[in-house]
Ligand code: NAD
């Protein structure tokens with residue numbers, strides 16, 4: 218029996234009629250893409266949604282199980298780098314929302330090639346298909362990491378220069394640049410969202426929040442890079458999905474929109490302590506390991522432009538983390554199979570060469 222359909226979200230219900238009617242959602246089996254699809258399809262009279270996803274290690278059909286039987290939903294397994302597949306599907310849509318990407322900074326340090334392929338070349342394939350078919354909208358899901366490190370107390374605005382410092386963020390800038398070029402040269406109605414660090418249910422357990430939660434639930438150490446004082450703006454996934462819907466419905470083509478929680482950014486040690494508090498595990502689980510090469514110390518966003526569209530994050534960090542820990546506690550059958558063979562291969566490669574900085 219499929220899991221119950223998600224509860225309708227009032228914001229999505231309000232925005233759904235203003236969206237293009239036939240969406241091609243690439244990377245929709247991942248963390249944020251699946252939240253967007255689940256939420257959109259729970260709205261009354263939603264658009265037709267076709268998900269195109271390669272199902273890499275991060276893509277998971279279980280993320281879309283709650284909508285698998287929805288009459289306006291279709292899943293296609295495929296690669297955004299394959300021109301024929303993309304062109305055919307784009308011909309049946311009037312809009313592309315591109316979530317598909319390689320997304321983990323640590324993996325980009327170990328193996329950057331796949332990031333260039335999907336995040337840059339794949340984005341170009343999608344843009345070219347949107348151009349050929351005269352799409353009404355093209356939304357590129359980008360990241361606040363394109364701005365690079367930003368010193369306190371400044372916040373990045375959409376007009377700031379892009380200064381990526383990791384292979385991941387450089388590949389996202391490469392994808393964005395193709396978007397801007399297609400907007401300027403061919404008039405493709407491109408919108409870009411630059412979201413901050415996102416957390417919530419159904420996140421593959423390699424980024425800090427789901428890794429620390431699942432490690433803590435299993436009484437494993439929480440590896441903190443360096444001093445643990447690098448800060449991020451943590452945004453709940455439902456707020457991120459709503460922000461994307463706002464920009465898709467109301468954004469002005471040719472513009473980027475920052476999507477961040479907007480509170481004071483939070484450091485890694487605070488994330489670890491929050492997880493330990495919520496799981497009832499001891500502080501001794503915190504283990505400092507050698508820092509990430511090129512570690513960006515701080516991201517912080519000015520979100521006035523997205524807020525002017527009527528988007529406002531609804532979930533505070535404390536409440537969002539409590540709900541997220543509860544979700545992982547209740548959904549072991551979702552994450553336990555993931556934390557097996559291939560996951561531990563990556564874990565060994567990423568964490569073993571990092572000598573323990575201090576206990
Ligand atoms: P994810 O890693 O959970 O999912 C990525 C999805 O893309 C997976 O389903 C994967 O199978 C699919 N995919 C990868 N390569 C593909 C290809 N060549 N063809 C088709 N599908 C492919 O990622 P996420 O965290 O959901 O991020 C989604 C988007 O949001 C990404 O573009 C990412 O850069 C951006 N973003 C993420 C965050 C975050 O904190 N997670 C923050 C800001 C922006």
Ligand code: TYD
Pocket residue numbers: 322323362414423424425426428440441442443445447448449485509513
């Ligand atoms: P991450 O979740 O990988 O997101 P990003 O690097 O894309 O912002 O990392 C968030 C922060 O947490 C970042 O400062 C690095 C830190 N971090 C750790 O301290 N330990 C870990 O095991 C991971 C994955 C991240």
